[in-house]
Amino acid sequence: MGRTTRKALRRRLVIGAAVVMAAALGFGLYWFQPWKLWQDKTVEEALPGAARTAAPPAAAPSGTVSPAPAPQTLASGELISHEHDTSGRVKLVRLADGSHVVRLENLDTSNGPDLRVWLTDAPVKEGTAGWRVFDDGEYISLGKLKGNKGSQNYAVPEDADLSRYTSVTIWCDRFDVSFGAAELASA
Numbered sequence: 001m002g003r004t005t006r007k008a009l010r011r012r013l014v015i016g017a018a019v020v021m022a023a024a025l026g027f028g029l030y031w032f033q034p035w036k037l038w039q040d041k042t043v044e045e046a047l048p049g050a051a052r053t054a055a056p057p058a059a060a061p062s063g064t065v066s067p068a069p070a071p072q073t074l075a076s077g078e079l080i081s082h083e084h085d086t087s088g089r090v091k092l093v094r095l096a097d098g099s100h101v102v103r104l105e106n107l108d109t110s111n112g113p114d115l116r117v118w119l120t121d122a123p124v125k126e127g128t129a130g131w132r133v134f135d136d137g138e139y140i141s142l143g144k145l146k147g148n149k150g151s152q153n154y155a156v157p158e159d160a161d162l163s164r165y166t167s168v169t170i171w172c173d174r175f176d177v178s179f180g181a182a183e184l185a186s187a
């Protein structure tokens with residue numbers, strides 16, 4: 001092999017290695033999205049029906065107007081930290097129209113890729129033992145986390161059997177890990 005041939009081969013190897021490294025770096029940045037750890041998104045939503053009712057009050061038989069029923073907290077719990085420091089309160093609320101929402105109040109957690117709010121049947125465990133248990137049983141994904149800070153509402157599907165679900169987790173679907181979770185205790 002001549003000197004020119006070795007030089008050309010070495011150059012191709014260096015260029016190939018650079019391309020592979022650039023692709024790996026690009027994939028790693030996409031997958032981990034490390035910049036989200038320094039980005040906060042605050043979402044402040046009012047509880048539906050708490051400030052005002054969607055329907056006009058019904059007339060009582062005596063001709064007086066009775067107010068619409070207020071939202072009712074059925075269960076609640078405090079968030080504990082798992083993979084990331086997480087705090088706040090979770091409530092399962094029945095609204096005046098009979099629908100249900102999971103409400104996160106004063107949520108404070110890290111941002112991350114592909115975070116979801118799940119209603120689950122898994123027990124909440126402290127420490128690393130609780131990081132990965134929530135996808136072992138049944139769960140309902142209530143949607144993407146709207147913000148990593150604030151108070152937010154997540155609609156529960158009408159056909160959900162709420163007696164089967166005992167906890168809520170902030171779940172990172174990308175890495176199959178809980179950022180934090182709360183056991184729901186009857187109110």
